[in-house]
Amino acid sequence: MTPADLLTQADRLLNTVIPGTQGCWPRACAWLIRLALEETLDQYWANVLPEAASCPMRAQLLLLPAYADIGTAQRAREAWTGLARAAHHHAYDLAPTAAELRTWHSLVSQLTIELT
Numbered sequence: 001m002t003p004a005d006l007l008t009q010a011d012r013l014l015n016t017v018i019p020g021t022q023g024c025w026p027r028a029c030a031w032l033i034r035l036a037l038e039e040t041l042d043q044y045w046a047n048v049l050p051e052a053a054s055c056p057m058r059a060q061l062l063l064l065p066a067y068a069d070i071g072t073a074q075r076a077r078e079a080w081t082g083l084a085r086a087a088h089h090h091a092y093d094l095a096p097t098a099a100e101l102r103t104w105h106s107l108v109s110q111l112t113i114e115l116t
Helices: 003-014 025-048 050-054 057-067 069-089 098-114
Strands: none
Touching: 003 025, 003 098, 025 050, 025 057, 025 069, 025 098, 050 057, 057 069, 069 098
């Protein structure tokens, strides 16, 4: 799936009540948005520095300011860190709110434009 496809499905989870997804839709949405960001970065590195694509995501995010606008790199790091934290379930953590998910969705949508 392309980043646009992933973001479309995340948007669907945010805007539509889908039977059987109660309780799990926020984390599923976070995973979709995170995957869209990771796919965007994979495509970016394939064009700019193919060797970076094989690095762990944290390393890719550390490299990004050297190859992209510093603001873009900072927003990508903040989005990925927040989404990574939100996507992992811990018994003591609350799921991300719809407002947080919408913010990340908008941010990643903008990053897909900036990094292509």
